[in-house]
Amino acid sequence: MSVFKEFTKGLWQELPPFRLVLGLCPVLAVTKSATNGLGMGLAVIFVLTWSNILVSALRKVIPRKVRIASYIVIIATFVVIVEMATQAFFYPVYEALGIFIPLIVVNCVILGRAEAFASKNGVFASALDGLGIGTGFTISLVVLGGLRELVGAGTLFDVEIMSAVYRSHSFSFMLEAPGAFICLGVLLAIMNAVSAPSSS
Amino acid sequence: MKEIIRMIVVLSLISGVCALALSGFRAATAERIEDQILQNVQGPKVKLVLDKAENDIINDRKTISVNGEDVLLFIGKKGNEPWAIAYESTGGGFGGDIKVMVGYDIGNDTLTGIQIISHKETPGIGSKIAEDQFTKYFKGLATSTNFTTKPQGGEVDAISGATYSARGVCEAIRNSVEIYPQVKKQMQAQ
Numbered sequence: 272m273s274v275f276k277e278f279t280k281g282l283w284q285e286l287p288p289f290r291l292v293l294g295l296c297p298v299l300a301v302t303k304s305a306t307n308g309l310g311m312g313l314a315v316i317f318v319l320t321w322s323n324i325l326v327s328a329l330r331k332v333i334p335r336k337v338r339i340a341s342y343i344v345i346i347a348t349f350v351v352i353v354e355m356a357t358q359a360f361f362y363p364v365y366e367a368l369g370i371f372i373p374l375i376v377v378n379c380v381i382l383g384r385a386e387a388f389a390s391k392n393g394v395f396a397s398a399l400d401g402l403g404i405g406t407g408f409t410i411s412l413v414v415l416g417g418l419r420e421l422v423g424a425g426t427l428f429d430v431e432i433m434s435a436v437y438r439s440h441s442f443s444f445m446l447e448a449p450g451a452f453i454c455l456g457v458l459l460a461i462m463n464a465v466s467a468p469s470s471s
Numbered sequence: 472m473k474e475i476i477r478m479i480v481v482l483s484l485i486s487g488v489c490a491l492a493l494s495g496f497r498a499a500t501a502e503r504i505e506d507q508i509l510q511n512v513q514g515p516k517v518k519l520v521l522d523k524a525e526n527d528i529i530n531d532r533k534t535i536s537v538n539g540e541d542v543l544l545f546i547g548k549k550g551n552e553p554w555a556i557a558y559e560s561t562g563g564g565f566g567g568d569i570k571v572m573v574g575y576d577i578g579n580d581t582l583t584g585i586q587i588i589s590h591k592e593t594p595g596i597g598s599k600i601a602e603d604q605f606t607k608y609f610k611g612l613a614t615s616t617n618f619t620t621k622p623q624g625g626e627v628d629a630i631s632g633a634t635y636s637a638r639g640v641c642e643a644i645r646n647s648v649e650i651y652p653q654v655k656k657q658m659q660a661q
Contacts, residue, residue: 348493356500
């Protein structure tokens with residue numbers, strides 16, 4: 272039960288972009304479409320889970336004073352593996368995400384989980400924590416990307432949802448950077464309203 | 472002292488293992504990545520530049536050396552005879568390097584066309600260089616054409632608002648035309 276909690280807390284309680292408001296740079300930059308959000312999210316799940324596992328397994332070996340450097344090396348390794356893998360097998364995704372794949376290295380969600388959780392907990396719990404937080408991150412990205420794509424381009428996962436008339440006069444503003452901020456703000460507001468109705 | 476040594480050893484070991492893992496993975500994927508870049512980045516452009524070729528241009532490529540620099544040469548064939556060649560060159564634009572694929576008809580030394588492979592020009596302004604409106608102009612021009620923009624005394628129409636971008640493309644084409652005789656000679660010698 273308690274192990275299960277390590278997974279589910281990432282889905283709501285500690286949902287990275289909305290609850291912790293961490294790792295916003297890729298959240299805002301790559302969510303022009305639901306597909307991009309999903310690709311980025313899957314990359315983050317992979318890196319987060321494996322870096323959590325390794326950091327947790329090595330937590331008694333790594334001296335405290337060089338722990339951050341060690342974490343960064345481990346995270347960077349997995350990020351480069353993801354980068355090469357997407358380039359070799361999912362080239363269109365690689366082109367769409369571009370510089371934001373290498374930038375996963377400095378995503379504070381990942382370093383944050385290594386420091387706050389994996390360095391203090393067992394391997395299995397850390398793996399679940401990584402999977403959970405990563406899944407929460409992915410869902411957030413897909414929701415944000417889907418919303419922006421739907422309003423901004425009238426499509427969802429590149430499937431045409433809105434009528435042709437809408438698509439030719441869509442709010443392409445939502446695909447630009449300010450649209451990302453507005454969407455994020457609205458989603459944050461909704462989440463706050465849902466989770467804490469009494470405090471307001 | 473003991474602690475310092477431990478820190479150094481642990482961090483070095485972690486880095487070493489990671490480096491080993493990465494070089495292994497790199498070796499395993501390098502060939503596929505190169506192939507993907509050819510298929511997705513250069514491939515479609517080469518096919519547009521040498522649109523009359525009947526062979527599989529991407530497979531008929533070779534690397535030659537011109538003035539000590541490697542040039543990746545794509546060869547277009549009609550029937551079994553080499554008819555045209557294409558290779559990439561670079562010019563300096565407004566926002567960074569502009570990479571241009573230039574195709575040549577080796578029979579009469581004219582351009583079969585150009586395509587912009589990558590650029591960092593301003594979206595909506597300088598990015599017009601990548602549109603057909605601009606690139607189609609070069610189709611069929613002789614290699615002896617003065618590839619500079621009209622305001623600079625050449626023959627190429629500049630794009631209003633995108634002076635530097637158009638100049639960058641011209642520079643890339645001039646760089647390409649400059650080595651063309653040597654490339655052609657080497658190709659025919661083989």
